[in-house]
Amino acid sequence: MSSIQRTRKLALVDCNSFYVSCERLFNPKIRRKPVVVLSNNDGCIISRSNEAKALGIKMGEPYFKAKDIIIKNKVEVFSSNYSLYGDLSRRVMRTLKRFNSEMEVYSIDEAFLDLSNFPDQDVEKIGKEIRETVLQWTGIPTSVGIAKTKTLSKIANHIAKKKISGITSLIGIENIDPILEKININDVWGVGKQLTKFYQKNGIYNAKQLKNKSNTWIKKSSNVLSSRTAMELRGIPCIGLETTTAKRKSCVVSRSFGKRIEKFQELKEAVVNYCLNASEKIRSESLVAKAITVFIRTSPFQRGFGYYSNSNAVDFPIATNNSIEIVKTAVSILDNIFKNGYQYQKAGVMLTGLCNDDGKKNLFSSEKDEIINNLMRSIDNTNYRYGRSTLSLASAGVQKKWNMKREYSSKIDTADFYSLPKIKAI
DNA sequence: TCTGGGGTCCTAGGACCC
DNA sequence: TCTGGGGTCCTAGGACCC
Numbered sequence: 001m002s003s004i005q006r007t008r009k010l011a012l013v014d015c016n017s018f019y020v021s022c023e024r025l026f027n028p029k030i031r032r033k034p035v036v037v038l039s040n041n042d043g044c045i046i047s048r049s050n051e052a053k054a055l056g057i058k059m060g061e062p063y064f065k066a067k068d069i070i071i072k073n074k075v076e077v078f079s080s081n082y083s084l085y086g087d088l089s090r091r092v093m094r095t096l097k098r099f100n101s102e103m104e105v106y107s108i109d110e111a112f113l114d115l116s117n118f119p120d121q122d123v124e125k126i127g128k129e130i131r132e133t134v135l136q137w138t139g140i141p142t143s144v145g146i147a148k149t150k151t152l153s154k155i156a157n158h159i160a161k162k163k164i165s166g167i168t169s170l171i172g173i174e175n176i177d178p179i180l181e182k183i184n185i186n187d188v189w190g191v192g193k194q195l196t197k198f199y200q201k202n203g204i205y206n207a208k209q210l211k212n213k214s215n216t217w218i219k220k221s222s223n224v225l226s227s228r229t230a231m232e233l234r235g236i237p238c239i240g241l242e243t244t245t246a247k248r249k250s251c252v253v254s255r256s257f258g259k260r261i262e263k264f265q266e267l268k269e270a271v272v273n274y275c276l277n278a279s280e281k282i283r284s285e286s287l288v289a290k291a292i293t294v295f296i297r298t299s300p301f302q303r304g305f306g307y308y309s310n311s312n313a314v315d316f317p318i319a320t321n322n323s324i325e326i327v328k329t330a331v332s333i334l335d336n337i338f339k340n341g342y343q344y345q346k347a348g349v350m351l352t353g354l355c356n357d358d359g360k361k362n363l364f365s366s367e368k369d370e371i372i373n374n375l376m377r378s379i380d381n382t383n384y385r386y387g388r389s390t391l392s393l394a395s396a397g398v399q400k401k402w403n404m405k406r407e408y409s410s411k412i413d414t415a416d417f418y419s420l421p422k423i424k425a426i
Numbered sequence: 427t428c429t430g431g432g433g434t435c436c437t438a439g440g441a442c443c444c
Numbered sequence: 445t446c447t448g449g450g451g452t453c454c455t456a457g458g459a460c461c462c
């Protein structure tokens with residue numbers, strides 16, 4: 001064997017406080033200040049700068065609960081701006097792809113890269129180079145964790161987040177038990193709230209203890225996913241790299257309302273809008289839906305008004321992505337589940353059983369379908385060019401009293417040339 | 427007053443058939 | 445009429461992820 005070691009090596013590159021970093025990119029004045037970004041409707045805190053974390057503001061905490069700390073410490077607050085984050089995410093991913101085309105975009109702010117082709121002793125250097133390049137080209141700071149399996153890369157990344165260098169590699173370490181011992185069981189990828197409770201009850205408090213637990217016990221008392229996690233902790237890959245983006249199986253559009261809604265008419269407007277959104281989305285991916293679910297509910301937190309939640313699913317006679325048909329079906333479902341006298345807080349539609357739109361005509365297709373398809377296509381093109389909902393259906397309404405609250409939007413639009421930041425060339 | 431949204435996968439249990 | 449078990453398929457709900 002040659003002296004160059006080539007084992008399986010996966011890097012997890014994760015953007016630091018991604019949404020906050022995006023806002024900071026366009027607003028240098030908040031670089032060193034505590035910053036948080038809120039979820040839709042300004043409901044919860046979903047991204048925090050290190051300064052904000054240090055103040056004790058928790059992930060997912062409702063905004064109103066953290067308001068005291070926020071005001072007292074002059075924390076900068078932003079409503080979320082997903083088109084900005086999506087755009088910057090694509091730039092980061094494009095940059096990463098230069099290092100290896102064997103890459104899995106795992107979420108908006110993280111990606112797995114296969115570094116197996118590099119010699120073992122070089123990976124830390126490569127990781128450093130990745131960080132520097134992404135920072136220089138996009139302005140987004142990242143952390144890099146490298147290990148033999150996805151689960152271990154996650155752990156390496158978790159450690160890297162706390163280091164100034166921003167990089168941790170577990171490659172070439174004989175015994176990683178002392179490292180795993182310091183990782184709380186709930187910080188292991190795939191171990192959520194319920195599993196944490198279960199493991200702790202059985203004396204498992206850290207990653208090392210789970211790693212050394214027998215597989216049969218884990219499989220028997222939990223499930224295959226948990227045993228996969230344990231195997232991955234042992235350095236045995238069980239979760240593959242998904243380099244091609246699989247077609248999705250469902251498409252959900254749902255929102256909480258800016259204000260509570262009581263009237264059927266307003267609820268209907270919201271549902272129609274969600275349908276238009278969802279059908280446009282699946283059309284853009286050349287998919288058709290076999291079924292649709294509509295759900296409505298009142299706030300689970302509001303006491304004294306009575307809680308009501310209901311949903312219903314209906315199969316389409318033929319899988320479709322036609323807005324008009326989808327809207328019509330959704331409204332009839334809403335008609336069935338709507339009850340008077342409740343203050344609705346949220347509604348949503350879910351298109352399920354998605355499959356490829358082969359465009360084939362079937363027994364029931366007619367010339368009318370052809371006309372409808374052309375209509376959908378021109379609606380999508382127009383909306384793409386002139387902004388969403390330039391063309392819509394009358395039932396979608398114009399007032400939209402139910403629209404989301406977004407009080408703290410930075411209103412940055414990356415399509416606006418003049419607001420683009422200047423990035424240093426190399 | 428104010429508590430996000432969008433996904434995937436697994437399992438248990440019921441319906442149905444032989 | 446009563447009795448039994450095993451297989452498959454579907455769905456709802458739960459758990460997890462970011």
